[in-house]
Amino acid sequence: MIFNHNDIGEPLPLSGIRVVDLTWIVAGPQTTRIFADLGAEVIKVEYKESPDYIRGAPPFAENIPGENRSGFFNNLNRNKKSLTLNVMHPDGMDVLKNLISVSDVLIENFSSKVLDRWGLNYEEQKKIKPDIIYLSLSGFGHSGSKQDYTTWGPTAQALSGLTYMSGSPDEFPAGWGYSFLDHTAGYYGAIALLLALHHRNNTGEGQSIDISQVETGMVLTGTYLLDYFVNGRKYRRPGNPPGNRARFDIVAPHNIYRCLGEDKWIAIVVSNNEEWGKFCISLERLDLLNNDLFTTNELRITNQDLLDKEISKSLIDRNSLELMHMLQKEGISAGIVQNAKDRVTDDPQLKSREYFQTIEHPEIGTYEFDGFPAKFSDIGYRMERSSPILGQDSKYVISDLLGYPKKDIDLMESEEVF
Amino acid sequence: MITQTCALNDIIVLDLTDEKGVYTGKLLADMGATVIRIEPISGNKTRSIGPFYMDQISQESSLYDWYNNTSKKSITLDISTDRGMEILKDLCLKADIILESFDDDYLRDCGLTYEYIVEKNSKLIWTAITGFGRTGPYANYKTSDLVALSLGGPVASCGYDHLPGSPPICPDGWAGYYTGSHYAAISTLVALIYRDMTNKGQFIDVSIHEAISSSTEAALPMFFYQNNVPLRQTGRHHSIIPTPPAIYKCIDGGMIHVFGTPPQDLNRWGKLLEWIQETGEGSELLQPKYEEMVTKRNRDSGLMFTLFTHIGRLINSLDSEYVFNRAQSIGLPWGLVRAPEENVLDDHFWERGFFVNIEHESLDKSSFYPGAPYVFQKTPWRIRNSSPYLGQDNNEVYKEMLNLTNMDIELLKEKKII
Numbered sequence: 001m002i003f004n005h006n007d008i009g010e011p012l013p014l015s016g017i018r019v020v021d022l023t024w025i026v027a028g029p030q031t032t033r034i035f036a037d038l039g040a041e042v043i044k045v046e047y048k049e050s051p052d053y054i055r056g057a058p059p060f061a062e063n064i065p066g067e068n069r070s071g072f073f074n075n076l077n078r079n080k081k082s083l084t085l086n087v088m089h090p091d092g093m094d095v096l097k098n099l100i101s102v103s104d105v106l107i108e109n110f111s112s113k114v115l116d117r118w119g120l121n122y123e124e125q126k127k128i129k130p131d132i133i134y135l136s137l138s139g140f141g142h143s144g145s146k147q148d149y150t151t152w153g154p155t156a157q158a159l160s161g162l163t164y165m166s167g168s169p170d171e172f173p174a175g176w177g178y179s180f181l182d183h184t185a186g187y188y189g190a191i192a193l194l195l196a197l198h199h200r201n202n203t204g205e206g207q208s209i210d211i212s213q214v215e216t217g218m219v220l221t222g223t224y225l226l227d228y229f230v231n232g233r234k235y236r237r238p239g240n241p242p243g244n245r246a247r248f249d250i251v252a253p254h255n256i257y258r259c260l261g262e263d264k265w266i267a268i269v270v271s272n273n274e275e276w277g278k279f280c281i282s283l284e285r286l287d288l289l290n291n292d293l294f295t296t297n298e299l300r301i302t303n304q305d306l307l308d309k310e311i312s313k314s315l316i317d318r319n320s321l322e323l324m325h326m327l328q329k330e331g332i333s334a335g336i337v338q339n340a341k342d343r344v345t346d347d348p349q350l351k352s353r354e355y356f357q358t359i360e361h362p363e364i365g366t367y368e369f370d371g372f373p374a375k376f377s378d379i380g381y382r383m384e385r386s387s388p389i390l391g392q393d394s395k396y397v398i399s400d401l402l403g404y405p406k407k408d409i410d411l412m413e414s415e416e417v418f
Numbered sequence: 419m420i421t422q423t424c425a426l427n428d429i430i431v432l433d434l435t436d437e438k439g440v441y442t443g444k445l446l447a448d449m450g451a452t453v454i455r456i457e458p459i460s461g462n463k464t465r466s467i468g469p470f471y472m473d474q475i476s477q478e479s480s481l482y483d484w485y486n487n488t489s490k491k492s493i494t495l496d497i498s499t500d501r502g503m504e505i506l507k508d509l510c511l512k513a514d515i516i517l518e519s520f521d522d523d524y525l526r527d528c529g530l531t532y533e534y535i536v537e538k539n540s541k542l543i544w545t546a547i548t549g550f551g552r553t554g555p556y557a558n559y560k561t562s563d564l565v566a567l568s569l570g571g572p573v574a575s576c577g578y579d580h581l582p583g584s585p586p587i588c589p590d591g592w593a594g595y596y597t598g599s600h601y602a603a604i605s606t607l608v609a610l611i612y613r614d615m616t617n618k619g620q621f622i623d624v625s626i627h628e629a630i631s632s633s634t635e636a637a638l639p640m641f642f643y644q645n646n647v648p649l650r651q652t653g654r655h656h657s658i659i660p661t662p663p664a665i666y667k668c669i670d671g672g673m674i675h676v677f678g679t680p681p682q683d684l685n686r687w688g689k690l691l692e693w694i695q696e697t698g699e700g701s702e703l704l705q706p707k708y709e710e711m712v713t714k715r716n717r718d719s720g721l722m723f724t725l726f727t728h729i730g731r732l733i734n735s736l737d738s739e740y741v742f743n744r745a746q747s748i749g750l751p752w753g754l755v756r757a758p759e760e761n762v763l764d765d766h767f768w769e770r771g772f773f774v775n776i777e778h779e780s781l782d783k784s785s786f787y788p789g790a791p792y793v794f795q796k797t798p799w800r801i802r803n804s805s806p807y808l809g810q811d812n813n814e815v816y817k818e819m820l821n822l823t824n825m826d827i828e829l830l831k832e833k834k835i836i
Contacts, residue, residue, distance in 0.1 A: 001615040001616065011612075013608050013609070013611055013612035014608065014611065026635070034604060038608055053682070056715055057636070058636075058640075058644075059636070059639050059640050059642075059643040059644040059646065060643065060644075061643055063644060071636075071639035071640075071642055071643030071644075072635075072636045072639045074639070075636075075638065075639045075642075122795075139751070140766060141770055141793065142793075143769065143770050143793075144765075144766040144767070144769040144770040145765060145766050145769055146746075146764075146766040147766075148746075149746045149751075150678075150746070150749070150751040151751050151753060152677045152678050152751050153635075153677075154654070154655065154664065154675055154677045154753075155675050155677045155678070155751050155752055155753030156753065157675075157753075158665075158673075158675035158753040158754060158755045158756065159753040159754060159756055159761070160756070160758075160761070161756055161757055161758030161759075161760070161761065162589065162591070162593070163653065163665075163675065163755050164755055164756060164757045164758075165589055165590045165591050165757075165758070166576055166587055166588075166589035166590065167587060168578075168584070168587065171578070171581075172578070172580075172652055172653060172665070173653050173665060173673070173755055174576050174577050174578055174587040174589075174652060174653060175576065175652075175653040175654065175665070175675075176572070176575075176576055176589060177572075177575030177576045177577070177648075177650045177651065177654070177655060177656040178572075178575055178634065178635040178636065178637065178655055178656055179635050179655075180572065180589075180593070180633065180635070182635065183597075183632075183633040183635070184596075184597070184600065184633075187597075187600035187601070187604060188600075188791045188792055190604050191445060191600070191603050191604055191607060191792075192792040192794070194604065194607035194608060194610070194611060195425040195426070195449055195607065195794075195797070196425065196794070196797075197611055198425055198426065198607065198610055198611060198614060199422065199425040199796070199797050201611070201614040201615075202422060202428065202614075203422055205796060207794060207795040207796035207797065208795045209792050209793065209794050209795070210792070210793040211791070211792045211793070212770070214761075215767070215770075215772055215790070215791060216791050218758070218761055218767075218772070218788055219788055219789075219791045220591060220592075220593060220596055221591060221758035221788070222485040222486075222787070222788045223469070223481050223482045223485045223486075223591075223592075224591070224758045224759070225758050225759065225761075225762070225787075225788045226481040226484060226485050226785070226787065226788075227469045227481055228758070228759035228762065229762075229785045229786045229787070230471055230472075230481065230785045231469065231471070231472065231473070231481075233469070234757060234759050235757045235758050235759055236757035236759070236760070240590075241589075241590045242590055243587065244564065244585065244587060244588050246564075247590050248467050248468040248469060248482060249437075249466065249467040249468065250468065254564060256564070256568065256573070256585045256586060256588065257585075258585065265568070265573075265585060265586060266568075267562075267564045267565045267567075267568035267569075267573070267588070268565075269562040269564055269565060271562075328556075328559045328560065331560060332560065333560040333561060333562040333564075333565045334565060335559075335561070335564075335565035335566070335568045335569035336568065336569065337568045337569075337573050337574050337586055338568070338569050338570070338571060338574060339571065339574040339575075339637070339641075339647045340571060340574075340634070340637040340638050340640060340641040340647055340648075341641050341645075341647050342574075343570075343571055343631055343638070344638070344641055344642070347569075348554070348555050348556070349550050349551070349554045349555055349556035349559075349627060350627070350628070350631065352553065352554035352555060353551055353553060353554050353625065353628070355628055355631070367642050367643065368638075368642045369642075370628075370631060370632050370638055371628070371632075372632075373601045373624065373625055373628030373629040373631070373632050374601060374602075374605040374622055374623060374624040374625065374628075374629075375551065375552075375553075375622070375623040375625075376605070376608075376609065376620055376621070376622050376623075377532070377620040377621040377622070378609075378612070378618060378620035379608070379609070379612055379620065
């Protein structure tokens with residue numbers, strides 16, 4: 001096995017894996033971003049008349065819209081190749097089938113019947129490539145009475161329970177301020193494909209995998225579902241969700257407190273009496289340490305309203321970052337609420353691990369990207385190529401990879417097959 | 419061709435993680451790996467996290483522990499003793515993967531380093547899951563789910579714009595640690611694929627902080643491309659420009675999350691307008707400028723607020739199940755805002771076999787569990803056993819893996835090493 005390498009010479013572990021990527025928006029592209037970063041050849045198939053919706057989503061470079069100018073798209077689709085294809089044209093379908101015949105994985109996040117309509121369900125794919133691994137990522141999965149229902153990240157979050165679980169007690173749901181579940185469904189897609197690849201390495205067989213985005217949210221609520229099944233206790237009850245206080249493991253203080261400056265906050269978790277002592281001494285609040293209302297964790301939980309009020313008084317005039325470092329030096333879990341700017345410009349941890357890197361894009365120039373969240377001793381990931389210009393790699397795929405003769409390609413070009 | 423029904427039945431995993439990484443082992447165990455929890459004699463900390471079965475607090479009744487340790491085995495081992503460390507080293511020689519989430523120095527202080535292991539078992543994959551990674555100025559900082567989600571970015575995007583001055587909100591339910599575990603599973607499986615090809619293991623340093631920071635959707639691109647930081651809004655996407663509310667109450671008290679609206683095509687747009695006009699309202703939406711919201715993706719703030727005022731009134735006047743089903747029937751991806759347990763009432767998930775009945779041998783009782791995040795055709799996800807009680811598999815594991823005798827095991831118990 002010969003591996004491709006990244007620019008610092010580390011082998012890319014998914015070298016040699018080719019992915020036919022029919023996904024768009026966020027969840028599917030999240031799966032294939034991971035594969036592309038780790039060395040797989042991801043060929044993103046788009047229809048020119050209606051390319052990936054995120055190509056039209058802000059933010060745009062220099063605030064100028066354009067199908068190759070979305071920063072959101074660039075971030076999600078780095079290291080991938082772009083093939084434009086009209087699969088409603090017989091020649092387009094022919095190209096797609098030939099591409100499947102030389103690929104390892106096919107992934108799509110259409111609603112559940114689309115590939116059937118194209119005559120490309122798993123049974124048909126197998127005829128083209130017997131050991132193909134086929135992953136579908138849909139809202140409700142490919143079975144069950146709601147299989148035709150569709151979701152986007154926020155509505156899948158709402159259905160799974162995640163939206164309800166975020167908020168202050170007895171307040172409106174705060175929910176998630178973005179499509180967290182698009183990432184999560186994408187992660188389950190990557191886990192599933194890697195499992196299937198390992199199985200194929202062992203046995204030579206491919207298989208199909210069906211992921212429901214709503215279910216990938218439901219598995220994150222597992223403990224609360226068990227509480228319902230075995231104790232009959234509903235999550236929907238007075239006092240829930242708990243705001244920033246601990247529901248489990250129940251400790252106090254456990255909250256987010258306002259600090260000095262515009263929208264500056266710090267999260268603090270004090271886990272035991274030893275930490276409580278250090279916390280009070282650090283804040284020079286011996287009165288709290290000596291207060292009978294706060295001497296045990298149980299008492300601190302019971303008297304949490306008063307406790308949080310007292311702590312807030314001590315934090316409101318303090319610099320959140322200095323406070324975090326001071327408490328962490330005492331072994332207390334504390335962290336400021338960081339927005340994107342804080343993470344990019346002021347986070348020494350992310351900087352020291354070279355988490356942010358840059359890639360040059362042929363049309364919009366050089367921009368920053370978030371990296372892969374793990375470091376490996378023997379392999380690496382790449383930050384090699386920006387997201388593809390729409391159709392950038394069509395000729396590479398059709399001519400170099402699939403070997404179509406020039407006259408066929410010219411004909412396809414004239415009929416706008418790609 | 420070899421027949422296998424588990425993707426990972428060739429893999430032995432030693433799981434030394436606490437709550438930071440405990441879910442990683444479940445992901446591998448439910449796909450067939452032999453995952454052996456190695457717990458201190460007093461039990462892993464996860465056993466003390468509630469809620470508890472029948473609210474009886476004991477080492478064996480934590481539902482959090484039940485959920486996150488399905489399909490695993492448990493042995494006890496005091497790795498802070500010399501003999502205990504020897505035994506751990508012997509186990510490492512027989513294992514494929516080790517998962518741990520200790521503070522940086524702990525295992526080294528106990529006498530175990532990757533350098534030592536790699537000489538004896540170069541195939542071992544060692545995955546370390548820590549709050550901030552093993553290097554950098556925060557390497558020894560203490561995390562928690564609240565602190566991880568605050569520093570990593572999600573909290574800054576979640577909260578209430580209709581309650582001025584209110585704190586940002588951290589979603590309940592360990593989403594930060596789950597995100598770390600998702601990346602830990604992805605990284606471990608990527609290393610396994612590399613090992614399939616090369617016979618070489620490696621060390622992996624997973625940072626929960628980076629995993630979360632890579633899961634904040636367009637927040638980073640908004641800063642990279644436009645120097646903007648989005649503002650959090652009640653129950654909906656963070657945004658640079660205020661957007662209309664997305665969650666609306668129905669007459670039965672249920673709530674609907676509206677998204678993907680206006681839709682991307684005129685067909686669905688027409689059906690939405692028809693529906694609104696059934697209430698005798700919304701004739702102003704027939705003006706061409708509203709149609710341009712679909713055809714030109716015009717997101718003029720005034721038009722959006724007017725459209726959503728009509729949608730809100732429509733939803734307010736109807737029953738929530740009706741709104742959900744009707745919206746879906748015309749291709750609008752709206753969702754109910756459900757508490758986790760409300761999905762138990764939805765036949766769809768039972769039809770898909772999502773909830774599975776698991777026997778608790780130690781309690782002589784069975785209960786339903788939330789099930790598969792993915793439906794595999796050939797190597798199905800499966801809970802093989804309920805979470806093990808503390809030290810349940812001491813005899814089996816020490817005899818089979820290390821050839822210890824009954825007498826050896828009794829002696830180790832006497833010396834409180836196991």
